[in-house]
């Protein structure tokens with residue numbers, strides 16, 4: 001069952017996603033969704049595979065990945081285009097299409113999980129690397145981290161805050177060209193950081209070699 005806050009958030013996300021629909025169709029969908037009592041709204045989400053029913057949720061905890069029509073799962077599966085920055089086996093980082101500030105990034109766990117507590121540490125580590133990338137690439141004052149749930153999928157927002165950033169400022173639709181450009185340059189910064197990290201690890205492994213050799217005599221033939 002979604003709590004009140006989640007219902008508000010999911011509705012907000014849906015309205016954002018249908019912004020591009022023809023006005024009449026959009027307004028009628030909007031009115032219909034607004035008028036739904038909570039139970040009916042949840043039914044609607046489950047039917048449209050935006051969230052899972054309780055039973056399916058139990059399956060997902062056993063490691064099953066199933067997103068249905070969840071928009072974030074579609075981004076993860078690259079079924080819909082995004083301003084891609086980076087990914088690892090557990091998460092993907094893309095620019096938010098309606099950014100609060102320049103470089104507003106979504107770290108989307110590849111697994112469709114509803115609760116932030118269910119994220120594995122690799123996702124958190126990855127988000128940290130992306131935040132470092134934003135810091136290096138954009139030099140903001142600091143980076144805000146917000147977790148939020150949309151379509152039943154927990155995502156992490158990384159929002160660079162600059163001198164003049166008002167974090168409660170209404171979102172503007174991002175310019176597609178600019179998003180593409182920003183994503184590409186952040187991707188470069190991330191990839192460079194990743195290469196440096198791998199170099200450092202290589203050095204550590206090489207330094208660790210002698211102790212491996214020392215231990216060798218204990219092995220049985």
Ligand SMILES: [Zn+2]
Nearest residue numbers: 070073112153
């Ligand atoms: Zn999902």
